[in-house]
Amino acid sequence: MPQSRKSQISLIDTPYYHCVSRCVRRSFLCGEDKVTGQSFEHRRGWVEERLLFLGSVFSIDICAYAVMSNHTHIVLCVDKEQADYWPMEEVLWRWHQLYQGTLLSQKYQRGDKLSKSELFTLEETTEIYRQRLYDISWLMRNLNEYIAREANKEDNCTGRFWEGRFKSQALLDESAVLACMAYVDLNPIRAKMETTPEASKHTSIQNRIQSLIKGEQPKILMPFVGNHRQDMPKGIAYSLIDYCELVDCTGRCIRDDKAGHIDHHNNPILERIGLNSEQWLILTTEFEQHFHTAVGSEHMLQQFKQHTDHQRIRGMAKARVLLQQA
Structure with a gap:
């Protein structure tokens, strides 16, 4: 039985959420129809453009996204305080x-x-x-309905474009947020659509790298603002360069189809969140396999469980293995 959004979203526990929408008619909707040879690749641009526009309207920041051929991944951060101030x-x-x-x-x-x-x-x-305007369901509804209407207009047909409701995962701590962002950014590499993050079209990591080359950060995405300090600005409390380097290194391990090794003592992000390379690589390649409604340490999962009245939360055992500090 589908769970209510109330049981999946708890702003008391976290403002960060991973949302996934899948096409009901599969890959040819946004990719290439192998039967007719017709390309629908341009629709990925529709999704990206609409998503970034909605990020400028809603009080919800976009942390990461990847528009694939038959599904989308988005990491969002709800800013209720900002909306209340308007x-x-x-x-x-x-x-x-x-x-x-x-x-x-x-x-x-x-x-x-x-x-x-x-x-x-x-x-x-x-x-x-x-x-x-700070409700994730309203943002996702606006995004998906808009794309469905445009696609049906182009196909001269009616009917559903997306599978039922979008999937939502609460990201309960920094490790979960960063691992999920990297998991999303590396989607094209895992799918063997691209070989490097900077070449991964319709992803936030390509957007960030292109801006970083110019010495900037994309204004349409939630910024990386460096380490925690007094008068901390709004953003992700890590260095953008460190994040891009970590994603690039992780992508190399995935692309070469090897277990690989990332020295967490030489990587500021892994050192700070206390995960070893094995934990990190499992999280960034199998994130959705091991967690369902929420992702975080066992303690954070227990709190989320109480606040959302769940009888049980899937992923407790994996949290002990993958999200405990090395």
């Missing part, structure tokens, strides 16, 4: 980037004067919009 004008402006809103919200946007009762009604509506 004034009504900001909330309505953002909502109108996606939907028409109501007659009252349209009047307000035009600068028309509202009565007290109309303003009270609009304030209630604004609070509903505010909650939706």
Whole structure:
């Protein structure tokens, strides 16, 4: 039986989530139809463009993504605090980037004067919009419905484009977040579609590397902001260069189809999160095989279990092996 989103998303435990959507008609929807030879590769660009646009509208940061031929992987970070801080004008402006809103919200946007009762009604509506703008389900719904409509229009057909609901995994600690981001960024290499991260099309790692070459970070992705310190800016508390080097090294191990070895004493990220190369390589190649609803240390999984009223959480045994410090 499918689980409710309430049992999968708990902002008390973490703002980070790994979301996966799969096409119902498989690879030819976004790749190449081997029967007709027709290419639908351009649809991967649709998904990437729409996702990055939604990241600029919602109070949800995009940490990593990979648009594959028949599925998408996205790592998201919900920023409820930012959404709560937005004034009504900001909330309505953002909502109108996606939907028409109501007659009252349209009047307000035009600068028309509202009565007290109309303003009270609009304030209630604004609070509903505010909650939706930091709701992962609303972001994924907007992304998937938009792509489905465009694909069906191109195919001149109707019907479902995506399998049921998207899959969501809560990422409960830094190790889980970084391992999942690398797992997502390395999807094309594991699938043998590409040989290097910088050549991996429609992925966040290619986006980050292209910006890094210019000495920048992509504004459309959640930034890496270095080690923890006072007055810490919003972002991922690691070095972007260290992350890119770790992903590149991991990709080499995967590409060469060898167990490989990454010296965690010489890699600042692995040293800090306390994982050895064997643990890291298993996580970045088999992440979805070992965990279901949530990923993190055994202690964090127990807390998530209590807060979401689960009777049991799959992956406890693997958490002891893969996410305990080496």
